[in-house]
Amino acid sequence: MxxxxxxxxxxxxxxxxxxxxxxxxxxxxxxxxTLKILNVMGECKVAAAHFNVTSGYAYDDIGRMKLxxxxxxxxxxxxxxxxxxxxxxxxxxxxxxxxxxxxxxELLSLxxxxxxxxxxxxxxxNPSPGSLKEFGVGYLELPLREGRVDMEGLAEAITAxxxxxxxxxxxxxxxxxxxxxxxxxxxxxxxxxxxxxxxxFVDNCYGEFTATExxxxxxxxxxxxxxIKNPGGGLAPTGGYxxxxxxxxxxAATRLTAPGMGDELxxxxxxxxxxxxxxxxxxxxxxxxxxxxIFAAEIFSALGYKTFPLAADARGDIIQAVELxxxxxxxAFCRGIQQFSPVDSxxxxxxxxxxxxxxxxIMAAGTFVQGSSLELSADGPMRxxxxxxxxxxxxxxxxxxxxxxxxxxxxxx
Ligand SMILES: *Cc1c(COP(=O)(O)O)cnc(C)c1O
Numbered sequence: 001m002x003x004x005x006x007x008x009x010x011x012x013x014x015x016x017x018x019x020x021x022x023x024x025x026x027x028x029x030x031x032x033x034t035l036k037i038l039n040v041m042g043e044c045k046v047a048a049a050h051f052n053v054t055s056g057y058a059y060d061d062i063g064r065m066k067l068x069x070x071x072x073x074x075x076x077x078x079x080x081x082x083x084x085x086x087x088x089x090x091x092x093x094x095x096x097x098x099x100x101x102x103x104x105x106e107l108l109s110l111x112x113x114x115x116x117x118x119x120x121x122x123x124x125x126n127p128s129p130g131s132l133k134e135f136g137v138g139y140l141e142l143p144l145r146e147g148r149v150d151m152e153g154l155a156e157a158i159t160a161x162x163x164x165x166x167x168x169x170x171x172x173x174x175x176x177x178x179x180x181x182x183x184x185x186x187x188x189x190x191x192x193x194x195x196x197x198x199x200x201f202v203d204n205c206y207g208e209f210t211a212t213e214x215x216x217x218x219x220x221x222x223x224x225x226x227x228i229k230n231p232g233g234g235l236a237p238t239g240g241y242x243x244x245x246x247x248x249x250x251x252a253a254t255r256l257t258a259p260g261m262g263d264e265l266x267x268x269x270x271x272x273x274x275x276x277x278x279x280x281x282x283x284x285x286x287x288x289x290x291x292x293x294i295f296a297a298e299i300f301s302a303l304g305y306k307t308f309p310l311a312a313d314a315r316g317d318i319i320q321a322v323e324l325x326x327x328x329x330x331x332a333f334c335r336g337i338q339q340f341s342p343v344d345s346x347x348x349x350x351x352x353x354x355x356x357x358x359x360x361x362i363m364a365a366g367t368f369v370q371g372s373s374l375e376l377s378a379d380g381p382m383r384x385x386x387x388x389x390x391x392x393x394x395x396x397x398x399x400x401x402x403x404x405x406x407x408x409x410x411x412x413x
Contacts, residue, residue: 002339002340002405008411011299011302011303012299015299016400018311019291019294019295022294022311023291026290026291026294029210029211029212029283030283030284030287033282034283036074037279037283040070041276043073044066044070046066046070046276050063050272051063051273051276052271053267053270053271054267054269055269058265058268059265061266066272067080067276068080068081068263071231071243071279074279075223075243076216076217077216077243077245077249079244079245080243081242081253081263082227082239082240082241082275083240083266084238084239084268084275085266086226086238086240087240089205089229090118090121091240092224092225092226092240092241093121094121095242095255096201096222096224096242096248097122097201098255099248099251099253099254099256100163100164100199100201100222100252101132101137102137103136103137104137104138104161105137105138105161105163106159106162106163107122107137107139107164108139108158108165109140109141109142109166110141110187110191111168112141112143112144113141114168114203115168115170115172115205116357118166118168122139124139138161140162142154144176147177148177148183149179149183149187151187151190154190154194155194158195163198163199164198164199164200164201165198165199167184167202167215168202168203169184169203169206170203170205170207171319171321173380173381177313178207178210178315178316178317178319179207179316180211181211181214181218181316182218183316184202184218184219188200188218188219188220200219200220200221200222201220201222201223202215202220202222202223203223203224203225204224204225205225205226206229206317206319206391207225207230207316208229208231209231209283209287210290211316221245221248222242222244222248223243224243226240228372229372230282230285231278231279231282232278233277233279233280233281233284234278234285234369234372234374234394235275235277237274238369239275250262250263285394288394289374289392289394289399290315291399292393292398292399292403293318293319293320293390293399294311294320295399295403296322296390296399297309297320298311303407303411306322307321307323308322308323318392319389322387325386326386327351327382327386329386329410329413330387331349332406332413333378333409333410334349334379334388335349335409336405336407336410337376337377337402338365339409340376340398340402340404340405340406341367341376342366342398343366343367344365357381358381359383361380361382362379362380362382363377363379365378373391374391374392375393375394376393376398376402377390377391378390390406
């Protein structure tokens with residue numbers, strides 16, 4: 001039977017008390033975003049008829065079209081492309097890149113080395129088959145300065161050939177802080193001042209609903225993300241989204257389907273209810289996950305581990321990093337999370353050679369939707385200083401229990 005030692009329970013009570021003021025902030029954001037979504041869904045007259053499945057070409061699929069309309073309005077964008085046909089977040093992000101960039105254009109990352117899977121899309125180290133590099137699209141990056149975008153280096157990095165800048169909001173597998181909306185506002189303003197027609201593309205994975213505004217409101221031209229992360233609310237079984245300026249989303253749609261077809265085809269093979277309802281739940285579920293992350297920061301700090309961000313810090317994503325210092329502790333942590341999972345609790349996570357990653361990676365994920373990291377999950381590369389990246393939790397109660405499970409595994413170890 002699962003349970004905890006008395007000492008750990010006492011630690012939990014202390015940590016929860018310390019976190020109370022930070023929780024309050026997160027709950028306020030969730031309420032504000034829920035109101036935003038209610039307003040949009042009302043204005044768009046969302047109705048049961050939009051939840052029907054369709055087949056074939058699915059022309060005039062009113063559910064699909066309504067979902068695009070709702071996403072566009074929630075994210076304050078001109079247009080949206082929300083599809084179960086996106087196989088992952090990487091697919092949605094790649095669709096933006098390949099939809100807009102042409103041979104001879106240059107992509108400039110402003111947030112240093114991009115997320116691991118995006119490196120393969122770009123052709124980062126070598127022109128991987130089908131990568132941007134293979135198509136003759138150039139790639140440059142502006143390294144981070146002390147974990148932040150190098151605002152002084154912008155003017156030199158952006159040239160006449162820079163068609164697009166890539167801004168990754170989340171920390172990914174790194175200790176740099178995630179970008180706040182205010183950070184994004186400053187970055188996009190500075191970029192536009194240097195080159196007015198430079199396209200600001202935000203990788204918004206893990207960032208949705210962590211604040212009351214979204215990157216488009218802060219000057220981004222286009223952004224994309226995964227539906228098995230924040231905006232799917234834990235209900236979306238697959239999919240991705242793109243939102244932004246009309247002509248840019250159109251180009252991406254042309255790449256997702258085919259020239260001339262754009263966003264007018266694509267069957268709703270599963271009920272769109274899961275996407276509408278998931279979006280409605282998303283602000284709350286994101287708040288549950290962030291409260292879990294804050295609790296984890298507090299409790300692992302109390303246990304003597306370096307945590308990033310700290311409980312009191314501002315957050316632009318749902319990720320919590322904890323530096324564990326040894327491979328055994330990293331494995332123990334992941335085992336703890338796995339034991340307290342609703343699915344596959346009997347499995348023991350082991351490090352493995354994941355495609356696209358340089359070091360072995362260990363992952364704990366007992367999720368209902370395979371690989372959904374809005375559900376409680378933890379992972380980390382098997383290299384010093386053995387950091388674990390923890391995220392998600394569909395309910396705060398589960399986040400607390402899983403984190404306690406990981407803490408107990410560390411204490412027992
Ligand atoms: C998750 C994520 C992606 C896309 O990953 P998928 O697993 O393909 O959904 C891209 N960028 C960042 C920062 C991410 O967190």
